[in-house]
Amino acid sequence: MVILYYMKRYEQFPHTADIGVRAFGKDIREIFENAAFAMFDIAADLEGLKCDIEERFELAADNSEELLVAWLDELLYRFYTKHIILSRFEITELTDKVLKAKAFGREIGSNRNRLKTEIKAATYSDLAIKKSEGGYLVEIIFDV
């Protein structure tokens, strides 16, 4: 018998001016993937988006939290400069200081109607990766 665990990937928590995201994962790797998914899910309508572009990432930072912000900001940078909506994320290597990943998406081109919210950046405000029941969670505030 196969047991399918369903874990919510993220939820929004109320923040007066910006957007607060609580991302979940069974491990840190999944936190990174789900936080990235949350960001693009807020920025654009990802439903049924066909991915035909692959982007690769290699990033370094001083600790996990700073690495997470670096990852999210790098994704935003590619989104705004290469005009690609990314919707699938795969962390291939992760330590406290180094990340290697792939992300898959599609050019904005004729998908402009999918765009929803302009996210300016991921912030460090009150950022902390925490252990939770059944895994990890992180709360991030995005400036919009």
Add this chain to the structure above:
Amino acid sequence: MTIWNGPLEKIDEFRWCIPRTDGVIYANEHMVADIRNDKAAEQVANVAMLPGIVGNSLAMPDIHWGYGFPIGGVAATDVDAGGVVSPGGVGFDINCGVRLMRTRLTEDEVKPKLRELVYCLYNDIPAGVGSKGDIKISEKEERKLLVEGAKWVVEHGYGRREDIEYTEENGAIKGADPGSVSSRAYERGKSQSGTLGSGNHFIEVQVVDDIYDQATAEVFGVSKGQVVLMIHSGSRGLGYQVCDEYSKDMIGCLAKYNIEVPDRQLACAPVNSPEGKAYIGAMKCAANYAWANRQCLMHLARGAFEKVFSKGEYDLGLDLIYDVAHNIAKIEKYSIGGKERTLCVHRKGATRAFPPGHPELPAKYQKTGQPVIIPGDMGRNSYLLAGTKKAEETFYSTCHGAGRMMSRSEAVKRARGRSISGELEKKGIIVKSTGRETLAEEMPDAYKDVNEVVGVVMGAGISNKVCRMRPLGAIKG
């Protein structure tokens, strides 16, 4: 949601202090209840711990929860006494700000053509996520734009010379250093000059519906029934990237300069350190980019008025009243305890409000004080205020808008099943927006009442009311 459980002690009708810290919040009794509902007060207390801070960590009545600094936060640090500059005290949207342009048109003249005007603005002004502007220039030219700001775009045909005179810093703050701006920031800002952006950025057609100070209104060139245009936008991707990169760099400065802050987003460096200087050089570039951007937007809006009313911009009297930043750090001189000191004044969601006679004001506004432009929400009012001498206590700063009260997700939830544009249209306000959820996120109920916010700054004496505007139509990103 985390709330502020600490005490807030009443100083007087319009001022509240956070005991045992040097935090002061401008608010009335009624607003204090909302202020307790999020972490903004804690952020005011955190800012009071910045090295070299002079006087109090202040918050204007439109205060709300931000990142690092609260929105509505003002803090001045002493440049010559180890005072710091913090990118989080300026925000991602460096030189987000507002400009107000008058017209010779009355509400009666505009009403029959209002829909056409709003649609024309909507068609001609690039807005929304991923929009591109019509200025496409090389990196070399872009570097010139970052130094010359609004002047560069005026010289390239986007406006007139006198627009510059009525822009803070003449649209180009001195000391901008393009060398401190990374190529990634250039890349992100490229093709976005002359775009509105999204979120709370807007262009709004308004009518002056009440005058409080006739003499000053005459100098500002506004009278009851007159139509004006307000533009709210900032430095787009270039500013966001500058803030992003320097916030990261300055985390490293905390250990280097032995600085302790309670929130990483308050990362900072001494103004006189190499890192502080580099950030300020880059921040000034982003500020100039924003002034250039609002200048482009106004030029495009003038074109829309010309098309719709079949008259030239001079016949229509499309003159700039003023343009002022509300997300910026400025080096300004103040007399403190009888000694002149050079301060780095952070205004994050706070508007500079210079008093009458200030040397940096244009000759026309020497007697009145600086025009202070306060946008409200799309359904209620906006204001034009004037700076006062009393505002020396806030380092010549005042509120910057209504201030959000409700999160965006909460606003979207409450707007479900409602047509926000339909509700506004019943009030005679025509709104067009590119974003699917922008109208819901920005609905009037999500904001504090700007009338109350302005009542506090007026009551506290840090600005004077000149006139009030009411919205007729708007385009949003």
